[in-house]
Amino acid sequence: xxxxxxxxxxxxxxxxxxxxxxxxxxxxxxxxxxxxxxxxxxxxxxxxxxxxxxxxxxxxxxxxxxxxxxxxxxxxxxxxxxxxxxxxxxxxxxxxxxxxxxxxxxxxxxxxxxxxxxxxxxxxxxxxxxxxxxxxxxxxxxxxxxxxxxxxxxxxxxxxxxxxxxxxxxxxxxxxxxxxxxxxxxxxxxxxxxxxxxxxxxxxxxxxxxxxxxxxxxxxxxxxxxxxxxxxxxxxxx
Numbered sequence: 091x092x093x094x095x096x097x098x099x100x101x102x103x104x105x106x107x108x109x110x111x112x113x114x115x116x117x118x119x120x121x122x123x124x125x126x127x128x129x130x131x132x133x134x135x136x137x138x139x140x141x142x143x144x145x146x147x148x149x150x151x152x153x154x155x156x157x158x159x160x161x162x163x164x165x166x167x168x169x170x171x172x173x174x175x176x177x178x179x180x181x182x183x184x185x186x187x188x189x190x191x192x193x194x195x196x197x198x199x200x201x202x203x204x205x206x207x208x209x210x211x212x213x214x215x216x217x218x219x220x221x222x223x224x225x226x227x228x229x230x231x232x233x234x235x236x237x238x239x240x241x242x243x244x245x246x247x248x249x250x251x252x253x254x255x256x257x258x259x260x261x262x263x264x265x266x267x268x269x270x271x272x273x274x275x276x277x278x279x280x281x282x283x284x285x286x287x288x289x290x291x292x293x294x295x296x297x298x299x300x301x302x303x304x305x306x307x308x309x310x311x312x313x314x315x316x317x318x319x320x321x322x323x324x325x326x327x328x
Contacts, residue, residue, distance in 0.1 A: 123307045143261075165184055184205045252299075
């Protein structure tokens, strides 16, 4: 027996009935779009954007230990207070990620830390400042991020480093397996919808390069918003 899930959205004044499987199918369309599916090759550095997800640090450490780059850069301060993306730590995300990488066998002298950034743009800008001061010049990088932030990460990096070769990757986890005790499936859907909204509006603000959004992705986005997955949306879409 299929039990419908009812969600109410006051802004749109609508009530929609869908099964959990139907909601997951819509979310998987968004999940797949967020993946850029880059082929990863050796680069000058591995650039890791901090977050609440330590699996990102583990994936980056694995790439380093496999010889994909000579430097491992972790960027991330203390961000997203009282937010779906809030971390459980009272220290910079980059420090926590770095410690995790060292536990996985990465030498400390091959790690560079940026501990102030609170968003993707700052990840890139503040890291660029540090690399410039250290006179570490690069032409290519592997960016490591959460699965649902691959595309947004690529679009952000390319607006700041347009001439660099950018490859983006994430822990190889399927949508159905990604959620855990810290982040529920509903949280993941809310966050994905918010990131897709940012992909839509940030190019006009100069924060990202333009990324085409296929009609089926737009349709899934609009449907999930109608279902009430709006917790990570920005109020201003202009």
